[in-house]
Amino acid sequence: MESDGALPKWASEPCIMGIDEAGRGPVLGPMVYGCMYCALSFQTILASLEFADSKTLKEEKREELFESLKTNESIGWCVDVIDPRELSAKMLKKSKINLNEISHDSAMGLVTRVLNMGVLLTQVYVDTVGDPDKYAAKLSERFPSIKFVVAKKADSLYPVVSGASIVAKVTRDRALRNWTFDESAGNMQRSFGSGYPGDPETKAWLEHHKHSIFGFPTLVRFSWGTCTMYFKDGAEVVWEADGALDEDGSANKNGKRQLKLSNLGFTGGKRNSEEIESSGKGRCKFFQSRKLEQLTQF
Secondary structure, rough: OEOOOOOOHHHHOOEEEEEEEEOOOOOOOOEEEEEEEEEEHHHHHOOOOOOOOHHHHHHHHHHHHHHHHHHHHOOOOEEEOOOOOHHHHHHHHOOOHHHHHHHHHHHHHHHHHHHOOOOOOOEEEEOOOOOOHHHHHHHHHHOOOOOOEOOOOOOHHHHHHHHHHHHHHHHHHHHHHOOOOOOOOOOOOOOOOOOOOOOHHHHHHHHHHHHHEEEEEOOOOOOHHHHHHOOOOOOEEEEEEEOOOOOOOOOOOOOOEEEEEEHHOOOOOOOOOHHHOOOOOOOOOHHHOOOOOOOOOO
16 A cells, blocks of 8 residues: 555655654554655655645545645655554563554555665654654664654654555554454444454443454454453363473473463463363364364374
């Protein structure tokens, strides 16, 4: 998702770029990093195009401005849409990648992408994540030929970052509106509110769409702490890991360790094996609908 067409002539002149994100805090949907770039000589005109911090604009105005910048041949843009599953997977890795690192990597990825297109970037303005000075030093070390300005509320200080803010926000809003659920259940609802943990509509949606075994739909960033409370009554799931010891330091009769989801923050009452059996009478509807059965021989 980016501006199309051949590289314009102005891209070979010194250019500036702004970077901003949308959807850092919500428990639902992707986080989107957006950038907008143009020739340094276009700055005066850019300041007159009514770009502003996307949070201060109504949705209709953001959409209008986004459509206008898409058709403006003096402006380029691109986005990085980070799927909620990717966010959670990185944050729950054995070697955890926190949200600040993910954000920094995304911003640097946008700079790299635009440079690889052949755009002569000389100045980049970034809305900060974490300490502005440390972030600027990190960017400068990676891209020594570019001057970086990293600031708090950069989206309200620099029009080129305001434009990037609009690109990111509109892209995320559209992604949520048009979200295609991987889950095939017929009772999936789209009225999930803003996606922020404190939104009553979002909280009601999370409560309605939790599953005691399979967790949340893929729209949800299940690594967020706010999700833990929804699984206080969730099923306890047990699996085996080869060559490990039990929690008390002893191996089970097969020399394997049994790991429980309760170790990962999921708790609930114990169930008999017959109740959690994936095949046979009373098995979960998830397995029934997919005609899945347990194999004992391979």
